Amino acid sequence: MSTPDHIPSGTSSEPAASQPPSEPATPNGSPQIELIDVTVGTALAPDSAKVEGVNWRIWAGDYWVVGGSPGSGKTELMATAAGLTRPRRGVYRLFGQDMNRLAADRQLDARLRVGMVYDGGGRLFHQMTVAQNVALPFCYHRNCSLDEANETVGSLLELMGLSRLAYQRVGGITWSLRQRVGWARALVLRPEALFLDNPLVGLDASQIRWSLEFLSRLADGRDGWNNRRTTLVVSTADFRPWQRWGRQFALLNQGRWLQLGGPAELGSSQEPLVRQLLSAPFAAG
Amino acid sequence: MERGTNSTTDVSSSASILPIPLPRAYLNFVGHKLLNFIQTVHGLTAFALITLGVTITQFNTASRVIHPLIRAQIYRAGVCLVPMISFLAVALGFVIIGQTVSLLTRVGANDLAGTVMVTVVVRELGPIVAALVVLARVGTATVTELGMARALGEVEALEALGIDPIHYLVMPRVLGTAIAVFGLTVYFIIGTLVSGYLFAFLQDVPLRPEAYANQLIHALGWQDFALLALKTSAFGIVVAIVCCYEGLAHPLRMEEVATATTRAVVDSVIIWVLLDALFIIVYLLV
Numbered sequence: 001m002s003t004p005d006h007i008p009s010g011t012s013s014e015p016a017a018s019q020p021p022s023e024p025a026t027p028n029g030s031p032q033i034e035l036i037d038v039t040v041g042t043a044l045a046p047d048s049a050k051v052e053g054v055n056w057r058i059w060a061g062d063y064w065v066v067g068g069s070p071g072s073g074k075t076e077l078m079a080t081a082a083g084l085t086r087p088r089r090g091v092y093r094l095f096g097q098d099m100n101r102l103a104a105d106r107q108l109d110a111r112l113r114v115g116m117v118y119d120g121g122g123r124l125f126h127q128m129t130v131a132q133n134v135a136l137p138f139c140y141h142r143n144c145s146l147d148e149a150n151e152t153v154g155s156l157l158e159l160m161g162l163s164r165l166a167y168q169r170v171g172g173i174t175w176s177l178r179q180r181v182g183w184a185r186a187l188v189l190r191p192e193a194l195f196l197d198n199p200l201v202g203l204d205a206s207q208i209r210w211s212l213e214f215l216s217r218l219a220d221g222r223d224g225w226n227n228r229r230t231t232l233v234v235s236t237a238d239f240r241p242w243q244r245w246g247r248q249f250a251l252l253n254q255g256r257w258l259q260l261g262g263p264a265e266l267g268s269s270q271e272p273l274v275r276q277l278l279s280a281p282f283a284a285g
Numbered sequence: 286m287e288r289g290t291n292s293t294t295d296v297s298s299s300a301s302i303l304p305i306p307l308p309r310a311y312l313n314f315v316g317h318k319l320l321n322f323i324q325t326v327h328g329l330t331a332f333a334l335i336t337l338g339v340t341i342t343q344f345n346t347a348s349r350v351i352h353p354l355i356r357a358q359i360y361r362a363g364v365c366l367v368p369m370i371s372f373l374a375v376a377l378g379f380v381i382i383g384q385t386v387s388l389l390t391r392v393g394a395n396d397l398a399g400t401v402m403v404t405v406v407v408r409e410l411g412p413i414v415a416a417l418v419v420l421a422r423v424g425t426a427t428v429t430e431l432g433m434a435r436a437l438g439e440v441e442a443l444e445a446l447g448i449d450p451i452h453y454l455v456m457p458r459v460l461g462t463a464i465a466v467f468g469l470t471v472y473f474i475i476g477t478l479v480s481g482y483l484f485a486f487l488q489d490v491p492l493r494p495e496a497y498a499n500q501l502i503h504a505l506g507w508q509d510f511a512l513l514a515l516k517t518s519a520f521g522i523v524v525a526i527v528c529c530y531e532g533l534a535h536p537l538r539m540e541e542v543a544t545a546t547t548r549a550v551v552d553s554v555i556i557w558v559l560l561d562a563l564f565i566i567v568y569l570l571v
Contacts, residue, residue, distance in 0.1 A: 186445075
């Protein structure tokens with residue numbers, strides 16, 4: 001599934017909500033997430049290295065777009081950067097804490113400050129309704145019943161335009177809305193950083209516009225939910241929709257990690273894969 | 286496959302001049318099965334220990350989410366199966382108990398009725414039948430459900446949400462199934478003993494209800510109650526652990542779900558037999 005050729009481009013006549021996110025404040029203190037000389041493996045072949053030599057600092061308020069061809073290791077890198085899988089080699093710090101040296105409960109506390117939505121419609125729980133899907137992490141980590149989570153979940157679903165689907169099973173809703181339910185499920189714990197793996201795959205033009213605008217509001221703290229700048233990291237096989245919205249760009253090419261810089265550097269990059277990701281999209285991912 | 290076939294051919298061609306060795310294909314087969322067995326035992330033991338650790342350390346974690354799941358599992362593996370267990374209790378009571386009581390009366394061994402009932406129904410038949418019904422109706426469905434959840438990436442999604450899949454998916458099933466098998470066994474035993482007596486009564490066996498009840502009470506010792514609870518819980522835990530393991534331990538493709546289900550049934554029955562042998566030794570010792 002590829003993103004459509006027509007990518008909605010914001011114009012000056014659009015409302016403020018559709019403006020690209022503003023530049024983040026100058027970084028101070030320690031980065032939220034730090035990978036030093038990290039090697040990322042795969043779940044199926046733990047001994048093999050999918051991506052090597054990753055040196056990446058993610059500061060609060062960053063909006064990263066990581067590009068790469070399908071199978072280049074974007075998902076694995078995202079999972080590692082979000083603290084879900086351990087790097088095969090190197091140092092990984094989450095909110096300034098070395099995760100290898102942290103006790104399990106402290107690791108969980110740090111991990112809950114980061115949200116992650118996998119590709120493939122968010123990997124929702126198919127036997128549950130939309131509301132139950134979104135409520136699960138909230139109820140689990142706050143130890144409350146579904147009734148007690150009703151108000152929080154209801155307001156989040158309303159914010160994301162999912163209220164009318166609250167009691168539908170996720171198997172009965174469209175692909176694009178499933179993706180949105182996945183975002184809501186990740187946002188219900190109000191994470192400080194959100195990782196989205198291929199978030200625009202399979203969406204139509206209007207859904208892409210909604211998604212980009214929502215992420216822009218999230219990045220600027222104008223989302224009506226977190227109400228603070230949320231750090232965003234997205235992966236993609238097509239840079240075109242992100243060129244206007246992302247603040248920092250990086251590339252995965254043949255197991256190599258390459259930081260490109262801002263939108264201007266992305267546009268002027270002579271890296272063949274970057275030119276490819278800015279012209280014809282890949283068929284998938 | 287090809288390698289095995291070639292080796293078998295090589296062996297047969299040299300058979301006229303050398304003592305016939307076992308075909309390599311056969312050795313490969315046995316070796317493969319043996320390694321699979323060791324791997325399964327290793328995996329199941331590790332999975333069971335992890336589940337035990339999670340149950341002990343996290344029983345009250347997220348209790349408002351997890352405890353309803355335990356109750357739901359008791360309902361699913363216990364209450365929902367009461368009609369089927371009732372039918373089996375009546376049928377087996379008529380077929381086995383009624384005939385046994387009738388036969389004992391014919392040979393003048395009425396006094397042994399209680400002892401035979403306790404040995405056959407309470408110690409052996411009850412736990413096995415209840416566990417078999419749970420395995421057939423709930424265990425096999427569990428393998429499919431969890432296999433699908435794994436295949437669709439729902440397990441990774443749980444981890445991404447900071448939810449331990451063992452705590453959320455396995456622990457409620459293990460505890461719920463253990464309690465359900467115990468409850469169903471008690472229900473089955475009562476149903477079988479009552480329906481068995483009814484069958485004997487209909488055949489004009491000269492055994493009064495109070496005499497039958499007295500025999501049962503005298504044949505039952507404290508160890509029967511204690512070991513019944515232990516044995517049924519153990520059978521329930523085995524069903525749940527094996528089915529969850531087969532569903533979750535390896536990423537399953539759609540065509541592998543049927544094989545995993547069969548494997549879960551076979552593994553469960555083998556472990557029951559071993560456990561049963563252990564309990565027989567304990568019965569003989571106490």
